[in-house]
């Protein structure tokens with residue numbers, strides 16, 4: 276596969292932001308630029324790296340899923356559907372199993388692990404038959420929703436196939452309970468960036484390397500302080 280030149284890949288986010296004032300002098304002051312860069316770093320850096328670590332860990336712990344995904348990536352590459360580097364536009368329509376793997380890893384290990392809080396507005400609300408007065412803080416932790424066995428049977432098992440179900444009612448129910456990026460007015464604004472990053476990086480990595488855990492029996496350790504950080508995931512990468 277031919278390497279793409281910098282011109283073919285196009286400008287990165289920072290170059291695009293710094294170019295804004297040339298077409299619209301009132302936008303993207305240095306201050307706005309700093310706010311945008313720090314938002315991407317603070318909100319998008321740990322979250323996405325936790326998600327990527329979870330994807331790799333669950334794939335290594337579930338060799339049959341790893342093998343289905345590697346086959347999918349290899350066959351899309353052989354079919355000429357994936358360039359180098361893999362682009363989101365190419366990967367998204369041709370790597371359905373990858374998308375299911377990402378969703379399942381985010382379900383089992385939501386990078387955010389505490390309640391996403393909301394203030395009840397004037398007039399109060401009724402939630403699940405309970406009348407909640409105005410100004411109460413309500414919230415739910417994504418992990419609670421994601422491990423609800425009524426929606427996700429066998430919640431402790433890594434089953435990407437569940438996201439490929441043909442049952443549209445079941446899928447809609449799962450989507451409604453998928454809370455890794457939150458929901459509603461504060462829904463993660465970086466979710467498409469994160470999905471793009473993961474959808475590009477995982478196939479690129481698996482196409483070039485066999486990835487396995489240094490100690491396949493060892494479990495990772497996790498620590499929850501809003502972000503659920505993992506440690507102890509040591510992998511051996513062998514060039515394919």
Ligand code: HEM
Nearest residue numbers: 315318319322323326387391456457458461462463465469
């Ligand atoms: C896998 C990666 C990511 C996960 C799991 C994630 C998760 C979340 C969650 C749970 C929220 C709160 C949503 C709510 O309260 O309903 C949030 C908000 C936010 N995220 Fe992400 N995020 C990710 C990547 C990113 C990236 C890459 C960016 C930036 C490029 C980003 C920027 C933001 C911002 C600015 C907010 C605040 C939105 C608001 O309050 O209006 N996130 N994210």
